[in-house]
Amino acid sequence: MTLRAVKPPHETRTRILDAAEDLFMQHGFEATSMRMLTAKAGVNLAAVNYHFGSKDALIEAVFRRRLDPMNAERLAELDRLETEANGKPLPPEAIIRAFIRTSLKMVGDTRSGGRTFVRLLGRTYTEPSKPIRALIGQLYCQTIERFKAAFTRALPQLPREELFWRMHFMFGTLSYTLAATDTVQMIAGTKPEDRHDARALEERLVGFLCAGLHAPRAENTSVKKAA
Amino acid sequence: MTLRAVKPPHETRTRILDAAEDLFMQHGFEATSMRMLTAKAGVNLAAVNYHFGSKDALIEAVFRRRLDPMNAERLAELDRLETEANGKPLPPEAIIRAFIRTSLKMVGDTRSGGRTFVRLLGRTYTEPSKPIRALIGQLYCQTIERFKAAFTRALPQLPREELFWRMHFMFGTLSYTLAATDTVQMIAGTKPEDRHDARALEERLVGFLCAGLHAPRAENTSVKKAA
DNA sequence: ATATCATTCAAACGTTCGTTTGAATCAGGT
DNA sequence: ACCTGATTCAAACGAACGTTTGAATGATAT
Numbered sequence: 001m002t003l004r005a006v007k008p009p010h011e012t013r014t015r016i017l018d019a020a021e022d023l024f025m026q027h028g029f030e031a032t033s034m035r036m037l038t039a040k041a042g043v044n045l046a047a048v049n050y051h052f053g054s055k056d057a058l059i060e061a062v063f064r065r066r067l068d069p070m071n072a073e074r075l076a077e078l079d080r081l082e083t084e085a086n087g088k089p090l091p092p093e094a095i096i097r098a099f100i101r102t103s104l105k106m107v108g109d110t111r112s113g114g115r116t117f118v119r120l121l122g123r124t125y126t127e128p129s130k131p132i133r134a135l136i137g138q139l140y141c142q143t144i145e146r147f148k149a150a151f152t153r154a155l156p157q158l159p160r161e162e163l164f165w166r167m168h169f170m171f172g173t174l175s176y177t178l179a180a181t182d183t184v185q186m187i188a189g190t191k192p193e194d195r196h197d198a199r200a201l202e203e204r205l206v207g208f209l210c211a212g213l214h215a216p217r218a219e220n221t222s223v224k225k226a227a
Numbered sequence: 228m229t230l231r232a233v234k235p236p237h238e239t240r241t242r243i244l245d246a247a248e249d250l251f252m253q254h255g256f257e258a259t260s261m262r263m264l265t266a267k268a269g270v271n272l273a274a275v276n277y278h279f280g281s282k283d284a285l286i287e288a289v290f291r292r293r294l295d296p297m298n299a300e301r302l303a304e305l306d307r308l309e310t311e312a313n314g315k316p317l318p319p320e321a322i323i324r325a326f327i328r329t330s331l332k333m334v335g336d337t338r339s340g341g342r343t344f345v346r347l348l349g350r351t352y353t354e355p356s357k358p359i360r361a362l363i364g365q366l367y368c369q370t371i372e373r374f375k376a377a378f379t380r381a382l383p384q385l386p387r388e389e390l391f392w393r394m395h396f397m398f399g400t401l402s403y404t405l406a407a408t409d410t411v412q413m414i415a416g417t418k419p420e421d422r423h424d425a426r427a428l429e430e431r432l433v434g435f436l437c438a439g440l441h442a443p444r445a446e447n448t449s450v451k452k453a454a
Numbered sequence: 455a456t457a458t459c460a461t462t463c464a465a466a467c468g469t470t471c472g473t474t475t476g477a478a479t480c481a482g483g484t
Numbered sequence: 485a486c487c488t489g490a491t492t493c494a495a496a497c498g499a500a501c502g503t504t505t506g507a508a509t510g511a512t513a514t
Contacts, residue, residue, distance in 0.1 A: 012491080028355035030257035034472060044493055049473060051491090123353040126406040128255035162431070168407070169400045169435045176399025179353040204389070208396045211442030212435040239461080261502060271463055276503060278461090 013051050015041040020062050021113055025120040029059055029132065060135055063124075066106075066117045071143045073102050078146060089153040093210050099147055100174055100205060107178070108198040122179025125171070155213075162217070170209050177205065240278050242268040247289050248340055252347040256286055256359065287362055290351075293333075293344045298370045300329050305373060316380040320437050326374055327401055327432055334405070335425040349406025352398070382440075389444065397436050404432065 019041035023032040034055060038045045052058040077098040081090050103121075106114030127133055151163055158166075246268035250259040261282060265272045279285040304325040308317050330348075333341030354360055378390055385393075 026355060028255075028257065030255065031356065033470075046493075055472065123355060126350040126353055126403065128253060128350060129258065165431050166435060169404065169432070172400045172403025173396045173439075174399075176353065176403055177396065180395070204392050205396070207442040207444075208393060208439040212400075212439040215434040215438030217434075260500075273463075282502065
């Protein structure tokens with residue numbers, strides 16, 4: 001009777017999460033209704049409330065599914081680098097790469113939806129909804145603290161306040177780049193296939209971020225001649 | 228009978244625009260209902276449709292009210308610099324300042340809502356809704372083209388593709404900084420009063436952006452020792 | 455004073471939202 | 485074969501949404 005073949009144990013949950021990820025990215029949380037969501041997933045309208053409890057709980061599940069492994073990967077990479085360095089501070093570039101590589105790897109993942117997710121994630125950093133911002137903050141704060149510590153050790157001569165601002169700027173650049181919409185593409189004039197090339201994007205980003213992080217201090221921000 | 232004193236000609240329109248600006252910033256477009264909006268503005272529920280036609284038209288009016296003068300100011304400043312320079316290309320730092328100063332001036336404007344608006348604007352760059360992105364793109368595209376041209380003239384030796392990416396990164400940093408939420412503040416650990424100081428923020432931003440724009444090219448992005 | 459026009463108002467419109475319900479269907483253990 | 489617990493289903497729930505309506509009110513000009 002049913003259209004589906006043999007049904008794996010968590011088929012329905014997964015189909016809902018995949019559909020939600022895509023629709024949230026395309027239209028946002030509020031503009032995505034349960035009806036279009038369940039229609040796209042090919043499940044009954046009541047399935048979301050049965051499996052997740054509510055729409056809000058579904059939103060949280062969408063982020064946890066990807067973000068928990070992403071954060072674990074970042075922290076593992078940082079651990080690896082630090083044990084390798086044997087107590088010495090890491091080069092700032094290595095810290096930057098440890099953070100952004102996880103995101104950029106997913107930019108290239110068009111098959112299993114990773115690319116969709118990082119675009120959603122990039123947008124959510126500036127999401128107005130209080131509970132959603134709180135969720136993101138909570139999911140990230142441990143990771144941020146670890147990277148803050150690593151940068152502080154790597155750049156002891158940079159005043160903490162200046163460092164925090166520059167970390168803030170770096171997150172902004174990354175988040176905006178991940179969120180990048182078609183509009184932005186048009187403005188920037190980049191070719192579409194370019195954005196799929198995670199390796200090239202990493203080099204562009206690392207170059208920009210490293211230079212920004214190492215910018216000369218304050219008052220006399222003189223204009224250097226371009227390379 | 229009415230609570231208000233003598234009523235200036237466009238009082239109601241202005242009250243609606245002010246309330247909309249604030250609520251759109253706090254909760255987003257979809258999550259802001261006509262009922263809470265008109266309640267905050269102290270006007271009748273039907274007033275929005277009477278004065279603006281629809282909720283979507285109101286959104287457009289909110290952006291036009293601030294963005295048109297902002298763009299005009301930016302272009303005027305660029306014109307001024309270019310006539311002053313007498314045909315010579317401008318220093319990139321001056322171009323950057325011409326663009327961001329208009330935004331940052333409004334960050335300090337807590338009284339007449341400019342600060343509220345730039346936060347709203349920062350968020351809207353990554354807004355999922357297609358019509359809203361189209362509106363922003365349309366309102367901005369002339370300005371962007373002029374600044375693209377200025378940067379291209381200022382940095383002729385930088386490949387256009389690389390320049391566009393770096394402009395993209397710079398917009399990201401600015402937009403994220405403007406949108407900055409309490410969550411971000413918490414993460415960055417900056418003191419609240421700091422964000423009101425437009426002058427200090429401009430120096431921080433310009434330092435970061437200039438360095439990023441002048442980053443050494445590609446393949447060998449070696450780690451320089453911090454200043 | 456009266457006619458005119460713009461604006462405000464309370465009430466209602468039809469639609470869509472997230473969620474709930476209770477019966478139908480399915481798989482696995484005994 | 486039958487019971488059991490998990491899952492799916494069609495249908496309905498009340499609430500909130502953006503918008504419309506037509507009468508009441510305000511100010512202005514004749």
